[in-house]
Amino acid sequence: xxxxxxxxxxxxxxxxxxxxxxxxxxxxxxxxxxxxxxxxxxxxxxxxxxxxxxxxxxxxxxxxxxxxxxxxxxxxxxxxxxxxxxxxxxxxxxxxxxxxxxxxxxxxxxxxxxxxxxxxxxxxxxxxxxx
Numbered sequence: 001x002x003x004x005x006x007x008x009x010x011x012x013x014x015x016x017x018x019x020x021x022x023x024x025x026x027x028x029x030x031x032x033x034x035x036x037x038x039x040x041x042x043x044x045x046x047x048x049x050x051x052x053x054x055x056x057x058x059x060x061x062x063x064x065x066x067x068x069x070x071x072x073x074x075x076x077x078x079x080x081x082x083x084x085x086x087x088x089x090x091x092x093x094x095x096x097x098x099x100x101x102x103x104x105x106x107x108x109x110x111x112x113x114x115x116x117x118x119x120x121x122x123x124x125x126x127x128x129x130x131x
Contacts (some may be wrong), residue, residue, distance in 0.1 A: 005083065007055055008077075008080055011082075012077075026107070028070060029069070029071075030070070031070060032067070034070060050070065059071070074094045
């Protein structure tokens with residue numbers, strides 16, 4: 001496979017890193033604001049998590065004066081989605097629909113399936129008589 005998804009999986013495997021990504025969904029944030037979201041962690045620990053996210057290209061960082069502004073990059077998540085989710089969507093949708101219908105039938109809330117219509121009989125065409 002052309003793109004290596006392992007660093008992305010590694011980054012997404014940790015709950016703290018997923019929480020950082022969730023925090024960045026609302027928009028770019030300075031590193032200080034991210035650190036403040038994790039009072040139980042040291043600044044150093046949060047910075048290590050940010051480094052892992054940067055290495056996976058999930059977080060992009062730019063400098064503004066003395067601040068580092070971090071923003072979410074959803075492209076790697078999209079790559080994961082396209083590789084591991086989108087190919088199965090149709091199967092999941094049809095399976096979930098069958099489960100829903102079965103549950104509704106069991107509960108008596110699903111409308112009965114209409115009987116199949118019999119095909120219409122073909123009429124013979126009258127041909128004009130030739131005199």
